[in-house]
Structure formats: C-alpha cells, structure tokens
C-alpha cells in the first residue's frame with residue numbers, strides 16, 4: 001500500500017468544494033464471484049442459454065449484498081473520511097454500487113451508468129423503474145446453495161408488457177435514464193455553485209471509455225476556473241493537457257491503491 005499526501009496538498013486544504021469523478025478503472029472486478037467454485041459450476045450449467053443468462057447479474061447482486069471487506073470497501077471508506085469536512089459531489093461511472101455501502105451521503109452521488117438498486121423493463125416501455133423482486137433474489141440464492149434446481153427459477157418480467165426485467169444499468173436494450181436524472185440535475189445545480197470558487201477536482205481511474213461524462217468536463221472546469229485544481233489519478237492515462245496543465249497534478253497509480261493510501 002502506498003501513502004499519499006492528498007490531505008497535505010494546499011489546494012486540497014484550501015478547497016471550498018470537492019468534485020470527485022470515479023471512472024471505469026475503479027469498477028469492482030468480480031473476482032470474489034469468478035474465482036468461486038460454485039459460480040464456475042453455475043456458469044457451465046447456464047452455458048449460452050439465453051433464457052437463463054439473467055441469473056448471472058442476480059449472483060453479482062448477491063455478492064455485493066454480502067458486503068465483504070475488500071480493497072474497494074476500504075477505498076470508499078477512505079474517500080468518505082477525506083470528504084467528511086468538505087462540500088462535495090461525486091460522479092461515478094461504476095455500476096457495482098460499492099460506493100453506496102461506505103456511508104457516503106447518497107444525495108451527493110450520481111451514477112449515470114446505473115447499478116443494481118432498481119430494475120427496469122428491457123425495452124423501457126413505461127419509463128418506470130421497479131424494485132428488485134425479493135423472490136428472485138432469494139430463489140437465486142437457494143439455487144446457488146443447491147437447495148433449488150435451475151428449472152424452478154423464473155426470470156422476472158415487466159408487469160406492463162411482459163418483457164424482460166433487468167437491472168437499471170447501461171447495456172440493457174433501452175437504458176432508462178430516469179434512474180439517475182434527478183441526481184444529475186442536482187449535480188448540475190451544484191456545479192453552477194463552483195463558479196469562481198476554489199474547487200478541487202479529484203479524478204479516480206477515469207479513462208477514455210466515456211470521456212464526455214467526467215474527463216473532458218473536468219478538464220474544462222480546470223481550464224476556465226482560475227481557482228480550480230485537477231488531481232488526475234490513473235494507472236496510465238494520468239497526463240493533463242493544455243490549457244488545464246498549469247492547474248493540475250497527474251498521479252500515476254491505481255485509484256483504489258491511491259484511496260487506500262489516504263491517511264485516516
């Protein structure tokens with residue numbers, strides 16, 4: 001583990017506001033699942049069966065709900081601690097919802113790629129999100145524990161059109177942006193309040209997958225706001241181009257390691 005001096009940076013100490021961008025490189029790697037023997041058996045049993053593939057994300061949700069303490073949990077707890085005294089907003093591209101377990105204020109987090117908290121119709125026929133059916137969760141858990149055969153599992157369906165019900169995540173046939181738009185509007189309002197303020201931009205593992213969501217806008221803020229400071233943490237893509245370069249600090253390291261190395 002590396003130690004870092006984030007809290008000792010004068011730009012951090014003086015910052016009125018902190019904007020955090022969390023990118024694809026902080027996404028949970030699912031190794032807790034993929035290295036699990038029972039999961040490997042299940043993958044074989046499902047094979048390429050289109051009618052059963054829905055079980056996999058429910059198993060992912062099961063792993064997330066077990067709240068194991070891993071490097072991501074520690075990283076998000078450190079993030080919570082360093083932000084405790086700050087006026088912050090967090091934009092995250094991660095779809096694993098790990099951030100929601102750390103006790104960070106939920107009304108200050110927007111996750112435009114969605115997650116496992118709610119479900120939607122695959123076709124977004126009604127623009128309405130629904131709760132995750134507990135029956136499906138418990139059935140999948142029972143199947144995982146070999147208490148129920150795969151034949152007894154029923155895929156949850158949309159109550160309106162009978163189509164597939166899926167987790168509200170980027171990657172479904174028609175992504176329901178309704179899942180994050182309210183938060184996004186809050187974020188836009190919060191951003192307006194950063195004008196001419198000392199804002200510290202902390203980018204964690206944001207690469208080039210969706211650069212228009214975090215990377216480019218953060219660079220723009222650093223370029224235009226003379227009091228802004230951009231700290232870009234990335235294992236490889238940490239360089240900061242002109243004209244934001246004068247108000248930025250590249251940190252070439254893994255973002256999870258970086259957070260774990262923040263002092264308590």
Ligand SMILES: [Zn+2]
Pocket residue numbers: 121122123124125126158159160161162163
């Ligand atoms: Zn539907």
